[in-house]
Amino acid sequence: MIKGYAGKLLEVNLSTGQIKTTAISDEVLKDYIGGRSLAAKILWDRLGSKWETVNPLEQENILLFLTGPLTGYYPGGRTCVSGKSPQSNGVIGSTVGGEFGVELRCAGYDGIIVTGESKKPVYLFIKDSDVEIRDAAHVWGKDAKQTVKILTKESRDLLAKRFPKYGAWREPAILYIGPAGENKVRTAVVAAKWTHAAGYGGYGAVMGSKKLKAVVVKGTGPLPETADIKKTKRLIQTVCGNVYENELWRRWGTGGGGYNFGAKTSSEPVRNWQDEWHDERSFGVDQFENRVWIKQYWSDFGCPTCCLKVAMVKTGEFKGALTDNPDYELQAYLGPNLGVFTPEGNVFLSSLIDDLGLCGIQTGNVLGFAAELFQRGILTKRDLDGIEPKWGDAKAFATLAKKIAYREGIGDVLAEGTYRAALKIGEMKKTDVLQYAVQAKGVGIGAHGIRSGKDYPESISYVCSVQGGDHTSTAGLPLDGPGSELWEIFNDSGVYCNFNSFGVPRQVKFNMYKAVTGLELTPEEWVKTKARRVLQLQRAMLLLGGPDLKWNPKKDDANPPRFYEPLPSGPCKGKTADKSKVEEDKKKYYEEAGWNKSGIPKPETLKKLGLEDVDKALKKIRI
Amino acid sequence: MAKKKEEPIWIARELSKCSACRKCEIACSLAHEKCIWPEASRIRVFMLVPGLEFPHFCAQCEDYPCVEACSFKALSIDKKTGAVLVKNKKCTACGKCITACPGRIPHMHPTENYVVICDLCKGDPQCVKVCQEGKWNVLTKVPRRGSSFKLYARTPEELTRDLAAKLYGEQGEEYL
Numbered sequence: 001m002i003k004g005y006a007g008k009l010l011e012v013n014l015s016t017g018q019i020k021t022t023a024i025s026d027e028v029l030k031d032y033i034g035g036r037s038l039a040a041k042i043l044w045d046r047l048g049s050k051w052e053t054v055n056p057l058e059q060e061n062i063l064l065f066l067t068g069p070l071t072g073y074y075p076g077g078r079t080c081v082s083g084k085s086p087q088s089n090g091v092i093g094s095t096v097g098g099e100f101g102v103e104l105r106c107a108g109y110d111g112i113i114v115t116g117e118s119k120k121p122v123y124l125f126i127k128d129s130d131v132e133i134r135d136a137a138h139v140w141g142k143d144a145k146q147t148v149k150i151l152t153k154e155s156r157d158l159l160a161k162r163f164p165k166y167g168a169w170r171e172p173a174i175l176y177i178g179p180a181g182e183n184k185v186r187t188a189v190v191a192a193k194w195t196h197a198a199g200y201g202g203y204g205a206v207m208g209s210k211k212l213k214a215v216v217v218k219g220t221g222p223l224p225e226t227a228d229i230k231k232t233k234r235l236i237q238t239v240c241g242n243v244y245e246n247e248l249w250r251r252w253g254t255g256g257g258g259y260n261f262g263a264k265t266s267s268e269p270v271r272n273w274q275d276e277w278h279d280e281r282s283f284g285v286d287q288f289e290n291r292v293w294i295k296q297y298w299s300d301f302g303c304p305t306c307c308l309k310v311a312m313v314k315t316g317e318f319k320g321a322l323t324d325n326p327d328y329e330l331q332a333y334l335g336p337n338l339g340v341f342t343p344e345g346n347v348f349l350s351s352l353i354d355d356l357g358l359c360g361i362q363t364g365n366v367l368g369f370a371a372e373l374f375q376r377g378i379l380t381k382r383d384l385d386g387i388e389p390k391w392g393d394a395k396a397f398a399t400l401a402k403k404i405a406y407r408e409g410i411g412d413v414l415a416e417g418t419y420r421a422a423l424k425i426g427e428m429k430k431t432d433v434l435q436y437a438v439q440a441k442g443v444g445i446g447a448h449g450i451r452s453g454k455d456y457p458e459s460i461s462y463v464c465s466v467q468g469g470d471h472t473s474t475a476g477l478p479l480d481g482p483g484s485e486l487w488e489i490f491n492d493s494g495v496y497c498n499f500n501s502f503g504v505p506r507q508v509k510f511n512m513y514k515a516v517t518g519l520e521l522t523p524e525e526w527v528k529t530k531a532r533r534v535l536q537l538q539r540a541m542l543l544l545g546g547p548d549l550k551w552n553p554k555k556d557d558a559n560p561p562r563f564y565e566p567l568p569s570g571p572c573k574g575k576t577a578d579k580s581k582v583e584e585d586k587k588k589y590y591e592e593a594g595w596n597k598s599g600i601p602k603p604e605t606l607k608k609l610g611l612e613d614v615d616k617a618l619k620k621i622r623i
Numbered sequence: 624m625a626k627k628k629e630e631p632i633w634i635a636r637e638l639s640k641c642s643a644c645r646k647c648e649i650a651c652s653l654a655h656e657k658c659i660w661p662e663a664s665r666i667r668v669f670m671l672v673p674g675l676e677f678p679h680f681c682a683q684c685e686d687y688p689c690v691e692a693c694s695f696k697a698l699s700i701d702k703k704t705g706a707v708l709v710k711n712k713k714c715t716a717c718g719k720c721i722t723a724c725p726g727r728i729p730h731m732h733p734t735e736n737y738v739v740i741c742d743l744c745k746g747d748p749q750c751v752k753v754c755q756e757g758k759w760n761v762l763t764k765v766p767r768r769g770s771s772f773k774l775y776a777r778t779p780e781e782l783t784r785d786l787a788a789k790l791y792g793e794q795g796e797e798y799l
Contacts, residue, residue: 072659099645106661149798152671165718167730167738168679168779170662170669193673220733222652222660229658236649244757294790295674297642297759301661302649304757306642310674312791320794322674 002026003227004069004516005034010109010131012124014210015059015116019131022113030519031530034068034110035495036093039082040537042113043091047084048617052546056086056202057184057209059117065175065215066111067101068495069517072223073232074509075239076303076497077101079175081190081198083206087362087417087442089549090542092201092467093492096175097300097308098192101495103173106219114210123151123176123214127159128221136213143355144178144194145322147214151176155216169218176214177204178357180405184208185415187362187404187444191354195308195324196300199359200443200470202417227518235512236302242504243304249502250297253307256285257328258335258346261447266572267455269337269447271375271391272368273438273562276449277570280341288325292343298324305499311347318348318394326350326360329471332447333364338371339391352398356405363404365444366418367397370410372436378429385409418444420549435561439469441542441551446471451563452572458483459577460585463557464593466538472498477585479527479592486531493534533609535593536601540614543600543621553599557586596622631705631767632746633683636775638782639789641761643668643676647750654749655739662733665741666750669779672798675786678750678761681707681728681741682775689740692723697737705767706743714738726776 001007008021024038032041046062047054054060064082071077079101085092104111107128114124121140122133139147152171159169173192180188181204188204189197207213226232243250261268262278270278281287289296292313297306313321326334326346334349335341353360371389373379381388385403387410389396403411414421422437438445440462448471450457461474465485473492476483490509491498501509506523513521521530545551563577590597594605600622606615648664656663666680683705690698690707697713698720700706714737721729721738729740741748754762777785787795 102661145798148673156671165716165721165731167718167721168669168727170667170779171671193670195673220662222656222658222663225658229653233653240757295639295642297640298674299642299644301645303644304646306644310790314792322791322794 002029003518004224005029006105006108006110006224008109009111009113010126011113011115012131012133013116014114014118014122014133014212017133019133024110031533033493035066035080035095036082036489036492037530037534038066038111038493039064039080039093040091040534040541043082043084044537044541044614048541048613051084051541051544051617054084055547056084056089057205059210061206061209063114063203063206063210063212064111065100065104066495067105068493070494070496070512071101072105072301073226073236073516074494074496074500074512075236076305076500077301078495078497079104080492080495081203082201083203085201085203086186086205087202088468088542089442089545090466091538092470094190094198094201094203095492095495096190096192096198097196097497098173099301100173100175100192100217102223102301103217103219105223106221107217108219108221112215114212117209118211121211121213123216124212125155125158126215126217128219139213140182141179144176144191144357145355147176147178148174148194151214151216155218159218172216172218174214174216177207178355178405180357181205181208182213183405183407183415185358185404185407186417186420187359187366187415188357189359191357195354197359199361200467200472202359202362204357226516228515231515232512235508235515238508239500239504240304243500246503250304250306252285253305253309253325254328255288255309255325255331258288258331259284261328261332261455262336265454266452266567266570266575267449268332269368269438269449271339272337272372272436273449274372275568275570276451277567277572278336278341280336283331283335283341283343288343292347293325303497303500307499313344313347316344318344321348321351323347323351323354329447330360330364333361333368337364337368337447338394338397340394341392345394349394349397349401352401356401358401358405361446362417362444363401365438366404366414366421367400369418369421369436369438370400370414373425373433378431378433379425383410417442438560438562440465440560441468441556442549443468443470445469445560449563450559450577451567451575453575454572456483458585459582460589463559463582463586464589466535466542475589477588477592479589484527486527486535489531489534490526529609533611536606536609536611536614539595539601540618544617557599598622629703631703632743633705633765633767633772634680634743634748634751635763635765636678637761638677639786640759641668641676641678642759643670644757644759646753646757647678647762650749650753654744663739665739667730669783671779671783672787675783675790677782677786679726679728679779679782682726682772683707683767684725684773684776685770686773688723688725689720689729692719694719701742704743704746707740708742709738709740711735711737724776725773727778728776
């Protein structure tokens with residue numbers, strides 16, 4: 001057995017109630033490590049032959065919670081949630097912070113495979129080798145804070161009763177859904193604590209479709225044994241030392257972004273991306289720091305960065321709102337993107353989004369989209385059930401967000417996410433509204449624009465990514481270069497937080513992999529072979545898609561139309577994405593990735609990587 | 624120069640600043656178990672309510688009720704540091720020390736038949752080191768002077784309630 005792994009996955013069939021453990025062979029682990037890579041492999045092996053017919057929100061979909069060998073060792077452990085995505089119809093490795101991955105590994109599992117669907121709401125309770133499917137009727141319908149409160153108390157009571165002499169039991173780690181996930185909203189998250197979320201992919205809706213309210217885990221064992229604990233310890237120290245030198249990063253987290261990415265780099269969504277510049281000092285990090293952050297250094301297991309902050313509004317109309325920072329993405333999407341420029345309004349919306357179990361990025365994206373349609377008179381007050389989402393009216397957006405979470409009235413349309421909502425509204429209004437949808441392959445684009453050229457994404461960042469609009473996994477050229485998506489695949493397979501890898505030499509991560517697993521893996525081998533295999537698998541499943549939507553690379557390997565409108569104001573006024581450059585880069589990317597002119601992986605590319613069955617499956621869509 | 628007399632120590636704690644990074648648990652389990660083992664750590668971070676995390680560990684009460692309660696002479700007081708020491712072989716895991724502790728702080732080793740209690744790392748607590756290194760300064764090593772250490776032996780529930788009042792105010796009641 002390879003070191004650093006628990007050596008088995010827990011597999012639960014919610015239709016039959018069967019619980020078993022599933023071993024993963026050393027060969028598979030060597031090639032696919034864990035997390036996102038292993039997710040792609042498992043999903044392909046089990047669903048590949050019928051991928052187009054699998055409805056992500058029906059029982060045949062598989063839901064995965066996967067760790068990696070570095071979870072708990074590389075500072076800032078995360079858990080990768082995956083399955084067939086109800087947003088992209090492909091595979092997204094969506095990671096979430098918190099202690100879940102560590103608890104799961106200490107309980108003796110590298111991950112959980114959930115198949116089938118339950119007839120009634122349930123949650124999974126894991127205490128080491130004891131696993132049970134428990135009734136969740138009493139938490140179904142509950143918001144984030146109530147769900148965490150009830151399940152924490154219930155689990156601790158249960159543990160105290162079963163192990164009366166143990167002493168005080170700590171809380172278990174919990175991954176759960178809010179009302180949005182229960183209602184199969186495509187912008188629903190799988191959440192941890194109150195405010196941490198695996199947002200991209202919409203896996204909250206998958207959990208909801210399986211009537212799985214939560215997974216609760218308490219592991220009392222050590223982390224899986226490493227090959228070399230001394231070396232591992234030294235490398236942890238190296239990573240932490242690097243972070244400690246960057247005090248402002250720790251102090252502000254990404255909370256400085258709400259002002260900076262607008263004022264300094266013109267790359268922040270403002271009013272549904274009609275602009276990317278603002279200079280609203282009311283949205284400065286100092287305002288967050290001085291007015292709403294009540295805990296400035298907040299982190300997850302082993303994390304030196306503390307990018308999280310606890311924020312609470314203590315005065316005024318939004319008094320009582322409680323959430324994390326919000327981080328930059330939620331600052332942007334539930335702030336300037338909706339015309340909201342105060343920490344209080346932003347914390348209020350972020351807190352509500354958490355409570356409902358919605359993704360702040362995807363929901364902020366679709367709210368902005370609806371508000372622009374309202375601004376243009378395409379959607380009227382009547383269409384919007386009497387709501388007038390005027391820019392800056394946080395309360396109106398809150399009302400609309402609730403409608404989305406409960407799929408009421410117009411909320412039922414917007415709950416489909418921006419792309420699908422645009423198709424529906426376009427049909428309803430007999431006009432093309434896709435031009436206002438800022439998304440890529442069903443995934444709303446992260447809050448980093450490309451028009452100014454001053455932020456990190458490139459012309460094809462979202463065009464060619466196998467995770468669509470996901471800003472944490474953008475495509476970059478050259479494919480072996482530092483900006484490549486292939487390195488993100490390593491973080492998401494590790495599974496750990498990429499925020500603790502900024503400024504850390506790449507070799508350190510691979511050294512850590514070796515210290516933990518005992519296996520030699522060079523960055524070259526990763527980028528030339530292993531990561532490429534995952535890239536091809538994800539690309540193949542993305543293009544096979546279905547059943548409700550299929551992507552055509554000619555049309556859909558594209559930036560949203562908005563990115564070709566010149567920026568209307570600020571120091572980068574007039575700047576826009578360049579269509580010919582995008583086409584040129586796209587062509588280059590296809591070549592480097594081994595895809596044909598239509599963007600489909602070539603037979604020889606797949607054969608070289610040992611993916612003959614993928615080649616066979618792609619024959620039907622290869623033109 | 625005369626050698627400075629060694630005094631017993633104490634770990635002062637500023638709980639509301641805890642980031643919940645659990646580096647203390649990592650350091651403690653590496654020191655005591657030679658691996659990362661959060662549940663075997665002698666210092667454990669509780670998060671009964673998100674945002675209200677705190678490290679829970681021995682306060683070395685001035686009257687040491689746990690030591691008093693042990694019928695098997697498994698617990699003793701380290702004269703040099705003031706820590707409670709567990710003699711693993713003598714411990715029967717009866718749990719009397721846990722009941723005697725006003726803060727329910729000791730807990731059973733997850734796989735072995737004995738209780739675990741902070742031993743102050745022979746005067747050089749590893750948890751304090753990592754906490755200081757990251758500048759959180761939730762934990763600080765101080766000379767053990769004064770007499771009210773027992774006040775700090777509080778249950779996780781009590782500490783959570785205190786922190787809720789401090790950070791979330793009246794609204795904190797909703798989450799307890």
